[in-house]
Amino acid sequence: DQQVKQNSPSLSVQEGRISILNCDYTNSMFDYFLWYKKYPAEGPTFLISISSIKDKNEDGRFTVFLNKSAKHLSLHIVPSQPGDSAVYFCAAAPSYNTDKLIFGTGTRLQVFP
């Protein structure tokens, strides 16, 4: 039972354009949502997060949008850069156990010149 789903295994975007990565979840108890970025042979690195009391959080080129009614969140990267090419994982946790992150299967983003 996959509680956090990333239905697009890969995404290819031209440099300078917007990248939109999507994530759906099934557990209405999730209160915290995070995006991690992973380069080959490295561990995941934290990118941005949002709590369920907000619907948007922005950090530089990265913005995460949360639609609680649709149980959907998305990560927008604009403008996309070649260095953004990596695997992006969506993760979620309920407020009663914020130490047990549930990860999606990841989306591989490739930004080409």
Place this chain on the structure above:
Amino acid sequence: GAGVSQTPSNKVTEKGKYVELRCDPISGHTALYWYRQSLGQGPEFLIYFQGTGAADDSGLPNDRFFAVRPEGSVSTLKIQRTERGDSAVYLCASSLYGGLGRTEAFFGQGTRLTVV
């Protein structure tokens, strides 16, 4: 180094053998996590330590898996009687106080375990 360090980077073992995977967290971080990432999947929670004690071990798949953190710093994940299905990248992470949903966790590069 300043980051989370995991050793070895790669481990190949025969089915049925015992293995130990080591994690050195960032100095001063009280919370330590083990995750497992199988091919094509996202990281899967195994266990969480707060200090020396296992605060949540609900992700350990069975009693062949065990983890310790005796002095509240370095942690060792131990797998007995390894099976081919144990093959995965084992990731360790640490954070200053815990609460990954609210605070940043720092992951190591992982140990790739291959059971042949």
